[in-house]
Amino acid sequence: MKIDWDRRTCARRGHVTYAPQEPELAARLRAETGFGEAWRCLRCGDFALGDPHGAGPAQDAPLVPRGKVLRDLFILRFLAVERAVRGVFIVLAAVAVWKFSNSQDAVRRLFDQNLNVLRPVFRHFNYDLDNSPVVGTIQKTFGYKHSTLLLVAALLLVYALIEIVEGVGLWRAKRWAEYLTVVATAMFLPLEIYELTEKISWLKIVTLTINILAVLYILLGKRLFGLRGGHAAFEAERQSASLLEVETTAGLTPVTR
Incomplete structure:
Protein backbone atom coordinates (compact mmCIF):
# COMPACT_ATOMS: atom_id res chain seq x y z
CA MET A 1 0.00 0.00 0.00
CA LYS A 2 1.43 3.33 -1.10
CA ILE A 3 1.36 6.08 1.52
CA ASP A 4 0.31 9.54 0.39
CA TRP A 5 2.69 11.52 2.58
CA ASP A 6 1.39 14.87 1.29
CA ARG A 7 -2.29 14.36 2.16
CA ARG A 8 -1.42 12.57 5.37
CA THR A 9 0.61 15.57 6.54
CA CYS A 10 -2.03 18.06 5.43
CA ALA A 11 -4.69 16.11 7.33
CA ARG A 12 -2.61 16.45 10.47
CA ARG A 13 -1.18 19.98 10.07
CA GLY A 14 -3.50 21.67 7.60
CA HIS A 15 -2.95 23.00 4.08
CA VAL A 16 -0.35 25.57 3.03
CA THR A 17 -1.57 28.09 0.44
CA TYR A 18 0.14 31.04 -1.23
CA ALA A 19 -1.01 33.71 -3.69
CA PRO A 20 1.80 34.65 -6.12
CA GLN A 21 1.82 38.13 -7.66
CA GLU A 22 2.36 36.72 -11.15
CA PRO A 23 -1.15 36.74 -12.75
CA GLU A 24 -0.77 33.60 -14.91
CA LEU A 25 0.66 31.60 -12.04
CA ALA A 26 -1.98 32.86 -9.61
CA ALA A 27 -4.74 31.86 -12.06
CA ARG A 28 -3.55 28.24 -11.99
CA LEU A 29 -3.43 28.17 -8.21
CA ARG A 30 -6.78 29.90 -7.59
CA ALA A 31 -10.35 28.73 -8.18
CA GLU A 32 -13.82 30.19 -7.61
CA THR A 33 -16.39 27.97 -5.92
CA GLY A 34 -19.92 28.38 -4.67
CA PHE A 35 -18.46 28.83 -1.17
CA GLY A 36 -15.87 31.42 -2.19
CA GLU A 37 -12.33 31.37 -3.52
CA ALA A 38 -10.02 28.43 -3.02
CA TRP A 39 -6.25 28.10 -3.39
CA ARG A 40 -4.18 25.03 -4.20
CA CYS A 41 -2.19 23.65 -1.31
CA LEU A 42 1.55 23.83 -1.96
CA ARG A 43 1.97 20.44 -0.29
CA CYS A 44 -0.81 18.11 -1.48
CA GLY A 45 -2.13 20.06 -4.49
CA ASP A 46 -5.77 20.04 -3.33
CA PHE A 47 -7.80 23.25 -3.31
CA ALA A 48 -8.51 24.70 0.14
CA LEU A 49 -11.28 27.22 0.76
CA GLY A 50 -10.41 30.59 2.25
CA ASP A 51 -7.80 33.29 1.91
CA PRO A 52 -4.24 32.21 1.14
CA HIS A 53 -1.84 31.94 4.06
CA GLY A 54 0.66 34.16 2.28
CA ALA A 55 1.09 36.35 -0.78
CA GLY A 56 3.88 37.95 -2.76
CA PRO A 57 6.36 37.15 -5.53
CA ALA A 58 6.67 33.49 -6.44
CA GLN A 59 10.34 33.51 -5.41
CA ASP A 60 9.32 34.41 -1.85
CA ALA A 61 6.86 31.52 -1.48
CA PRO A 62 7.66 29.01 1.27
CA LEU A 63 9.47 25.89 0.13
CA VAL A 64 7.05 23.27 1.44
CA PRO A 65 8.38 19.69 1.66
CA ARG A 66 6.28 17.29 -0.40
CA GLY A 67 6.51 13.87 -2.02
CA ALA A 236 17.86 21.14 -6.82
CA GLU A 237 15.89 17.97 -6.07
CA ARG A 238 14.22 19.57 -3.05
CA GLN A 239 13.16 22.65 -5.01
CA SER A 240 11.95 20.64 -8.00
CA ALA A 241 9.52 18.84 -5.68
CA SER A 242 7.80 22.14 -4.79
CA LEU A 243 4.32 22.48 -6.31
CA LEU A 244 4.89 26.16 -6.95
CA GLU A 245 8.14 25.32 -8.71
CA VAL A 246 6.30 22.83 -10.93
CA GLU A 247 3.57 25.32 -11.74
CA THR A 248 6.10 28.05 -12.45
CA THR A 249 8.12 25.85 -14.78
CA ALA A 250 4.97 24.71 -16.58
CA GLY A 251 3.96 28.30 -17.17
CA LEU A 252 7.48 29.36 -18.10
CA THR A 253 7.31 32.10 -15.47
CA PRO A 254 10.84 32.89 -14.29
CA VAL A 255 11.45 32.29 -10.61
CA THR A 256 14.67 32.46 -8.61
CA ARG A 257 15.29 30.77 -5.30
Missing part, protein backbone atom coordinates in the same frame (compact mmCIF):
# COMPACT_ATOMS: atom_id res chain seq x y z
CA LYS A 68 9.88 12.15 -1.61
CA VAL A 69 11.24 15.09 0.38
CA LEU A 70 8.41 14.76 2.90
CA ARG A 71 8.95 10.99 3.15
CA ASP A 72 12.66 11.54 3.77
CA LEU A 73 11.80 14.03 6.52
CA PHE A 74 9.61 11.40 8.21
CA ILE A 75 12.47 8.88 8.12
CA LEU A 76 14.89 11.45 9.55
CA ARG A 77 12.51 12.11 12.42
CA PHE A 78 12.20 8.41 13.11
CA LEU A 79 16.00 8.26 13.37
CA ALA A 80 15.91 11.39 15.55
CA VAL A 81 13.55 9.75 18.04
CA GLU A 82 15.67 6.58 18.07
CA ARG A 83 18.83 8.63 18.77
CA ALA A 84 17.14 10.68 21.50
CA VAL A 85 15.74 7.61 23.29
CA ARG A 86 19.11 5.90 23.12
CA GLY A 87 20.76 9.03 24.51
CA VAL A 88 18.39 9.09 27.49
CA PHE A 89 19.14 5.44 28.33
CA ILE A 90 22.89 6.09 28.08
CA VAL A 91 22.51 9.03 30.48
CA LEU A 92 20.74 6.72 32.93
CA ALA A 93 23.57 4.20 32.56
CA ALA A 94 26.15 6.94 33.23
CA VAL A 95 24.29 8.02 36.36
CA ALA A 96 24.15 4.40 37.53
CA VAL A 97 27.92 3.97 37.03
CA TRP A 98 28.60 7.24 38.88
CA LYS A 99 26.42 6.23 41.84
CA PHE A 100 28.04 2.81 41.88
CA SER A 101 31.51 4.40 41.98
CA ASN A 102 30.53 6.36 45.09
CA SER A 103 29.13 3.35 46.96
CA GLN A 104 31.17 0.50 45.51
CA ASP A 105 32.00 -1.16 48.86
CA ALA A 106 28.42 -0.98 50.12
CA VAL A 107 27.08 -2.49 46.89
CA ARG A 108 29.69 -5.26 47.07
CA ARG A 109 28.68 -6.17 50.63
CA LEU A 110 25.00 -6.16 49.67
CA PHE A 111 25.71 -8.32 46.63
CA ASP A 112 27.74 -10.82 48.66
CA GLN A 113 25.00 -11.05 51.30
CA ASN A 114 22.32 -11.74 48.69
CA LEU A 115 24.62 -14.18 46.88
CA ASN A 116 25.01 -16.21 50.08
CA VAL A 117 21.21 -16.30 50.47
CA LEU A 118 20.56 -17.27 46.84
CA ARG A 119 23.37 -19.81 46.50
CA PRO A 120 21.45 -22.72 48.16
CA VAL A 121 18.33 -21.90 46.18
CA PHE A 122 20.13 -22.04 42.84
CA ARG A 123 22.05 -25.13 43.93
CA HIS A 124 18.69 -26.83 44.39
CA PHE A 125 18.07 -26.27 40.66
CA ASN A 126 21.57 -27.54 39.81
CA TYR A 127 22.89 -24.08 38.95
CA ASP A 128 26.29 -23.06 40.31
CA LEU A 129 26.25 -19.32 40.99
CA ASP A 130 29.98 -19.25 41.75
CA ASN A 131 30.77 -20.30 38.17
CA SER A 132 28.07 -18.14 36.57
CA PRO A 133 29.37 -15.78 33.84
CA VAL A 134 26.91 -13.09 34.95
CA VAL A 135 28.02 -13.28 38.58
CA GLY A 136 31.63 -13.30 37.47
CA THR A 137 31.15 -10.16 35.39
CA ILE A 138 29.49 -8.34 38.30
CA GLN A 139 32.27 -9.38 40.68
CA LYS A 140 34.88 -8.04 38.24
CA THR A 141 33.27 -4.59 38.34
CA PHE A 142 33.90 -4.46 42.09
CA GLY A 143 37.60 -4.53 41.35
CA TYR A 144 37.55 -1.42 39.15
CA LYS A 145 39.16 1.70 40.57
CA HIS A 146 36.99 4.67 41.50
CA SER A 147 38.78 6.83 38.90
CA THR A 148 38.14 4.21 36.20
CA LEU A 149 34.43 4.16 36.93
CA LEU A 150 34.29 7.96 36.85
CA LEU A 151 36.02 7.91 33.44
CA VAL A 152 33.47 5.37 32.17
CA ALA A 153 30.61 7.55 33.43
CA ALA A 154 32.12 10.62 31.73
CA LEU A 155 32.57 8.77 28.41
CA LEU A 156 28.99 7.55 28.59
CA LEU A 157 27.77 11.12 29.12
CA VAL A 158 29.77 12.33 26.10
CA TYR A 159 28.30 9.51 24.02
CA ALA A 160 24.80 10.37 25.25
CA LEU A 161 25.33 14.05 24.41
CA ILE A 162 26.34 13.15 20.84
CA GLU A 163 23.23 10.98 20.47
CA ILE A 164 20.89 13.69 21.79
CA VAL A 165 22.50 16.39 19.62
CA GLU A 166 22.09 14.09 16.61
CA GLY A 167 18.44 13.57 17.50
CA VAL A 168 17.67 17.29 17.80
CA GLY A 169 19.52 18.10 14.59
CA LEU A 170 17.88 15.30 12.60
CA TRP A 171 14.42 16.31 13.85
CA ARG A 172 15.07 19.82 12.52
CA ALA A 173 16.51 18.37 9.27
CA LYS A 174 19.85 20.15 9.72
CA ARG A 175 22.54 19.07 7.28
CA TRP A 176 25.31 19.28 9.90
CA ALA A 177 23.35 16.72 11.95
CA GLU A 178 23.31 14.36 8.98
CA TYR A 179 27.11 14.60 8.71
CA LEU A 180 27.47 14.13 12.47
CA THR A 181 25.18 11.08 12.42
CA VAL A 182 27.06 9.42 9.57
CA VAL A 183 30.52 10.03 11.08
CA ALA A 184 29.58 9.14 14.68
CA THR A 185 27.58 6.05 13.71
CA ALA A 186 30.25 4.77 11.30
CA MET A 187 32.90 5.12 14.02
CA PHE A 188 31.02 2.72 16.31
CA LEU A 189 30.15 0.12 13.64
CA PRO A 190 33.43 -1.84 14.06
CA LEU A 191 32.81 -2.04 17.81
CA GLU A 192 29.25 -3.29 17.28
CA ILE A 193 30.50 -5.93 14.82
CA TYR A 194 33.17 -7.02 17.31
CA GLU A 195 30.54 -7.36 20.06
CA LEU A 196 28.57 -9.69 17.78
CA THR A 197 31.63 -11.91 17.39
CA GLU A 198 31.80 -12.16 21.20
CA LYS A 199 28.10 -12.87 21.79
CA ILE A 200 25.17 -12.79 19.39
CA SER A 201 21.85 -11.30 20.50
CA TRP A 202 18.78 -10.07 18.63
CA LEU A 203 19.14 -6.60 20.18
CA LYS A 204 22.71 -6.27 18.90
CA ILE A 205 21.69 -7.51 15.44
CA VAL A 206 18.76 -5.08 15.21
CA THR A 207 20.88 -2.16 16.45
CA LEU A 208 23.67 -2.92 13.97
CA THR A 209 21.18 -3.26 11.10
CA ILE A 210 19.49 0.06 11.92
CA ASN A 211 22.84 1.85 12.14
CA ILE A 212 24.12 0.44 8.84
CA LEU A 213 20.88 1.31 7.03
CA ALA A 214 20.89 4.79 8.59
CA VAL A 215 24.44 5.47 7.39
CA LEU A 216 23.72 4.26 3.85
CA TYR A 217 20.39 6.08 3.64
CA ILE A 218 21.72 9.43 4.83
CA LEU A 219 24.90 9.16 2.76
CA LEU A 220 23.09 8.39 -0.50
CA GLY A 221 19.70 10.00 0.07
CA LYS A 222 21.11 13.30 1.35
CA ARG A 223 24.06 13.23 -1.05
CA LEU A 224 26.69 13.83 1.63
CA PHE A 225 30.43 14.18 0.94
CA GLY A 226 29.72 15.02 -2.70
CA LEU A 227 27.94 11.74 -3.46
CA ARG A 228 25.36 11.82 -6.29
CA GLY A 229 26.07 15.46 -7.09
CA GLY A 230 26.46 16.67 -3.51
CA HIS A 231 24.60 19.51 -1.83
CA ALA A 232 23.81 21.36 -5.07
CA ALA A 233 22.01 18.31 -6.50
CA PHE A 234 20.18 17.79 -3.20
CA GLU A 235 18.88 21.38 -3.16
Whole structure:
Protein backbone atom coordinates (compact mmCIF):
# COMPACT_ATOMS: atom_id res chain seq x y z
CA MET A 1 0.00 0.00 0.00
CA LYS A 2 1.43 3.33 -1.10
CA ILE A 3 1.36 6.08 1.52
CA ASP A 4 0.31 9.54 0.39
CA TRP A 5 2.69 11.52 2.58
CA ASP A 6 1.39 14.87 1.29
CA ARG A 7 -2.29 14.36 2.16
CA ARG A 8 -1.42 12.57 5.37
CA THR A 9 0.61 15.57 6.54
CA CYS A 10 -2.03 18.06 5.43
CA ALA A 11 -4.69 16.11 7.33
CA ARG A 12 -2.61 16.45 10.47
CA ARG A 13 -1.18 19.98 10.07
CA GLY A 14 -3.50 21.67 7.60
CA HIS A 15 -2.95 23.00 4.08
CA VAL A 16 -0.35 25.57 3.03
CA THR A 17 -1.57 28.09 0.44
CA TYR A 18 0.14 31.04 -1.23
CA ALA A 19 -1.01 33.71 -3.69
CA PRO A 20 1.80 34.65 -6.12
CA GLN A 21 1.82 38.13 -7.66
CA GLU A 22 2.36 36.72 -11.15
CA PRO A 23 -1.15 36.74 -12.75
CA GLU A 24 -0.77 33.60 -14.91
CA LEU A 25 0.66 31.60 -12.04
CA ALA A 26 -1.98 32.86 -9.61
CA ALA A 27 -4.74 31.86 -12.06
CA ARG A 28 -3.55 28.24 -11.99
CA LEU A 29 -3.43 28.17 -8.21
CA ARG A 30 -6.78 29.90 -7.59
CA ALA A 31 -10.35 28.73 -8.18
CA GLU A 32 -13.82 30.19 -7.61
CA THR A 33 -16.39 27.97 -5.92
CA GLY A 34 -19.92 28.38 -4.67
CA PHE A 35 -18.46 28.83 -1.17
CA GLY A 36 -15.87 31.42 -2.19
CA GLU A 37 -12.33 31.37 -3.52
CA ALA A 38 -10.02 28.43 -3.02
CA TRP A 39 -6.25 28.10 -3.39
CA ARG A 40 -4.18 25.03 -4.20
CA CYS A 41 -2.19 23.65 -1.31
CA LEU A 42 1.55 23.83 -1.96
CA ARG A 43 1.97 20.44 -0.29
CA CYS A 44 -0.81 18.11 -1.48
CA GLY A 45 -2.13 20.06 -4.49
CA ASP A 46 -5.77 20.04 -3.33
CA PHE A 47 -7.80 23.25 -3.31
CA ALA A 48 -8.51 24.70 0.14
CA LEU A 49 -11.28 27.22 0.76
CA GLY A 50 -10.41 30.59 2.25
CA ASP A 51 -7.80 33.29 1.91
CA PRO A 52 -4.24 32.21 1.14
CA HIS A 53 -1.84 31.94 4.06
CA GLY A 54 0.66 34.16 2.28
CA ALA A 55 1.09 36.35 -0.78
CA GLY A 56 3.88 37.95 -2.76
CA PRO A 57 6.36 37.15 -5.53
CA ALA A 58 6.67 33.49 -6.44
CA GLN A 59 10.34 33.51 -5.41
CA ASP A 60 9.32 34.41 -1.85
CA ALA A 61 6.86 31.52 -1.48
CA PRO A 62 7.66 29.01 1.27
CA LEU A 63 9.47 25.89 0.13
CA VAL A 64 7.05 23.27 1.44
CA PRO A 65 8.38 19.69 1.66
CA ARG A 66 6.28 17.29 -0.40
CA GLY A 67 6.51 13.87 -2.02
CA LYS A 68 9.88 12.15 -1.61
CA VAL A 69 11.24 15.09 0.38
CA LEU A 70 8.41 14.76 2.90
CA ARG A 71 8.95 10.99 3.15
CA ASP A 72 12.66 11.54 3.77
CA LEU A 73 11.80 14.03 6.52
CA PHE A 74 9.61 11.40 8.21
CA ILE A 75 12.47 8.88 8.12
CA LEU A 76 14.89 11.45 9.55
CA ARG A 77 12.51 12.11 12.42
CA PHE A 78 12.20 8.41 13.11
CA LEU A 79 16.00 8.26 13.37
CA ALA A 80 15.91 11.39 15.55
CA VAL A 81 13.55 9.75 18.04
CA GLU A 82 15.67 6.58 18.07
CA ARG A 83 18.83 8.63 18.77
CA ALA A 84 17.14 10.68 21.50
CA VAL A 85 15.74 7.61 23.29
CA ARG A 86 19.11 5.90 23.12
CA GLY A 87 20.76 9.03 24.51
CA VAL A 88 18.39 9.09 27.49
CA PHE A 89 19.14 5.44 28.33
CA ILE A 90 22.89 6.09 28.08
CA VAL A 91 22.51 9.03 30.48
CA LEU A 92 20.74 6.72 32.93
CA ALA A 93 23.57 4.20 32.56
CA ALA A 94 26.15 6.94 33.23
CA VAL A 95 24.29 8.02 36.36
CA ALA A 96 24.15 4.40 37.53
CA VAL A 97 27.92 3.97 37.03
CA TRP A 98 28.60 7.24 38.88
CA LYS A 99 26.42 6.23 41.84
CA PHE A 100 28.04 2.81 41.88
CA SER A 101 31.51 4.40 41.98
CA ASN A 102 30.53 6.36 45.09
CA SER A 103 29.13 3.35 46.96
CA GLN A 104 31.17 0.50 45.51
CA ASP A 105 32.00 -1.16 48.86
CA ALA A 106 28.42 -0.98 50.12
CA VAL A 107 27.08 -2.49 46.89
CA ARG A 108 29.69 -5.26 47.07
CA ARG A 109 28.68 -6.17 50.63
CA LEU A 110 25.00 -6.16 49.67
CA PHE A 111 25.71 -8.32 46.63
CA ASP A 112 27.74 -10.82 48.66
CA GLN A 113 25.00 -11.05 51.30
CA ASN A 114 22.32 -11.74 48.69
CA LEU A 115 24.62 -14.18 46.88
CA ASN A 116 25.01 -16.21 50.08
CA VAL A 117 21.21 -16.30 50.47
CA LEU A 118 20.56 -17.27 46.84
CA ARG A 119 23.37 -19.81 46.50
CA PRO A 120 21.45 -22.72 48.16
CA VAL A 121 18.33 -21.90 46.18
CA PHE A 122 20.13 -22.04 42.84
CA ARG A 123 22.05 -25.13 43.93
CA HIS A 124 18.69 -26.83 44.39
CA PHE A 125 18.07 -26.27 40.66
CA ASN A 126 21.57 -27.54 39.81
CA TYR A 127 22.89 -24.08 38.95
CA ASP A 128 26.29 -23.06 40.31
CA LEU A 129 26.25 -19.32 40.99
CA ASP A 130 29.98 -19.25 41.75
CA ASN A 131 30.77 -20.30 38.17
CA SER A 132 28.07 -18.14 36.57
CA PRO A 133 29.37 -15.78 33.84
CA VAL A 134 26.91 -13.09 34.95
CA VAL A 135 28.02 -13.28 38.58
CA GLY A 136 31.63 -13.30 37.47
CA THR A 137 31.15 -10.16 35.39
CA ILE A 138 29.49 -8.34 38.30
CA GLN A 139 32.27 -9.38 40.68
CA LYS A 140 34.88 -8.04 38.24
CA THR A 141 33.27 -4.59 38.34
CA PHE A 142 33.90 -4.46 42.09
CA GLY A 143 37.60 -4.53 41.35
CA TYR A 144 37.55 -1.42 39.15
CA LYS A 145 39.16 1.70 40.57
CA HIS A 146 36.99 4.67 41.50
CA SER A 147 38.78 6.83 38.90
CA THR A 148 38.14 4.21 36.20
CA LEU A 149 34.43 4.16 36.93
CA LEU A 150 34.29 7.96 36.85
CA LEU A 151 36.02 7.91 33.44
CA VAL A 152 33.47 5.37 32.17
CA ALA A 153 30.61 7.55 33.43
CA ALA A 154 32.12 10.62 31.73
CA LEU A 155 32.57 8.77 28.41
CA LEU A 156 28.99 7.55 28.59
CA LEU A 157 27.77 11.12 29.12
CA VAL A 158 29.77 12.33 26.10
CA TYR A 159 28.30 9.51 24.02
CA ALA A 160 24.80 10.37 25.25
CA LEU A 161 25.33 14.05 24.41
CA ILE A 162 26.34 13.15 20.84
CA GLU A 163 23.23 10.98 20.47
CA ILE A 164 20.89 13.69 21.79
CA VAL A 165 22.50 16.39 19.62
CA GLU A 166 22.09 14.09 16.61
CA GLY A 167 18.44 13.57 17.50
CA VAL A 168 17.67 17.29 17.80
CA GLY A 169 19.52 18.10 14.59
CA LEU A 170 17.88 15.30 12.60
CA TRP A 171 14.42 16.31 13.85
CA ARG A 172 15.07 19.82 12.52
CA ALA A 173 16.51 18.37 9.27
CA LYS A 174 19.85 20.15 9.72
CA ARG A 175 22.54 19.07 7.28
CA TRP A 176 25.31 19.28 9.90
CA ALA A 177 23.35 16.72 11.95
CA GLU A 178 23.31 14.36 8.98
CA TYR A 179 27.11 14.60 8.71
CA LEU A 180 27.47 14.13 12.47
CA THR A 181 25.18 11.08 12.42
CA VAL A 182 27.06 9.42 9.57
CA VAL A 183 30.52 10.03 11.08
CA ALA A 184 29.58 9.14 14.68
CA THR A 185 27.58 6.05 13.71
CA ALA A 186 30.25 4.77 11.30
CA MET A 187 32.90 5.12 14.02
CA PHE A 188 31.02 2.72 16.31
CA LEU A 189 30.15 0.12 13.64
CA PRO A 190 33.43 -1.84 14.06
CA LEU A 191 32.81 -2.04 17.81
CA GLU A 192 29.25 -3.29 17.28
CA ILE A 193 30.50 -5.93 14.82
CA TYR A 194 33.17 -7.02 17.31
CA GLU A 195 30.54 -7.36 20.06
CA LEU A 196 28.57 -9.69 17.78
CA THR A 197 31.63 -11.91 17.39
CA GLU A 198 31.80 -12.16 21.20
CA LYS A 199 28.10 -12.87 21.79
CA ILE A 200 25.17 -12.79 19.39
CA SER A 201 21.85 -11.30 20.50
CA TRP A 202 18.78 -10.07 18.63
CA LEU A 203 19.14 -6.60 20.18
CA LYS A 204 22.71 -6.27 18.90
CA ILE A 205 21.69 -7.51 15.44
CA VAL A 206 18.76 -5.08 15.21
CA THR A 207 20.88 -2.16 16.45
CA LEU A 208 23.67 -2.92 13.97
CA THR A 209 21.18 -3.26 11.10
CA ILE A 210 19.49 0.06 11.92
CA ASN A 211 22.84 1.85 12.14
CA ILE A 212 24.12 0.44 8.84
CA LEU A 213 20.88 1.31 7.03
CA ALA A 214 20.89 4.79 8.59
CA VAL A 215 24.44 5.47 7.39
CA LEU A 216 23.72 4.26 3.85
CA TYR A 217 20.39 6.08 3.64
CA ILE A 218 21.72 9.43 4.83
CA LEU A 219 24.90 9.16 2.76
CA LEU A 220 23.09 8.39 -0.50
CA GLY A 221 19.70 10.00 0.07
CA LYS A 222 21.11 13.30 1.35
CA ARG A 223 24.06 13.23 -1.05
CA LEU A 224 26.69 13.83 1.63
CA PHE A 225 30.43 14.18 0.94
CA GLY A 226 29.72 15.02 -2.70
CA LEU A 227 27.94 11.74 -3.46
CA ARG A 228 25.36 11.82 -6.29
CA GLY A 229 26.07 15.46 -7.09
CA GLY A 230 26.46 16.67 -3.51
CA HIS A 231 24.60 19.51 -1.83
CA ALA A 232 23.81 21.36 -5.07
CA ALA A 233 22.01 18.31 -6.50
CA PHE A 234 20.18 17.79 -3.20
CA GLU A 235 18.88 21.38 -3.16
CA ALA A 236 17.86 21.14 -6.82
CA GLU A 237 15.89 17.97 -6.07
CA ARG A 238 14.22 19.57 -3.05
CA GLN A 239 13.16 22.65 -5.01
CA SER A 240 11.95 20.64 -8.00
CA ALA A 241 9.52 18.84 -5.68
CA SER A 242 7.80 22.14 -4.79
CA LEU A 243 4.32 22.48 -6.31
CA LEU A 244 4.89 26.16 -6.95
CA GLU A 245 8.14 25.32 -8.71
CA VAL A 246 6.30 22.83 -10.93
CA GLU A 247 3.57 25.32 -11.74
CA THR A 248 6.10 28.05 -12.45
CA THR A 249 8.12 25.85 -14.78
CA ALA A 250 4.97 24.71 -16.58
CA GLY A 251 3.96 28.30 -17.17
CA LEU A 252 7.48 29.36 -18.10
CA THR A 253 7.31 32.10 -15.47
CA PRO A 254 10.84 32.89 -14.29
CA VAL A 255 11.45 32.29 -10.61
CA THR A 256 14.67 32.46 -8.61
CA ARG A 257 15.29 30.77 -5.30
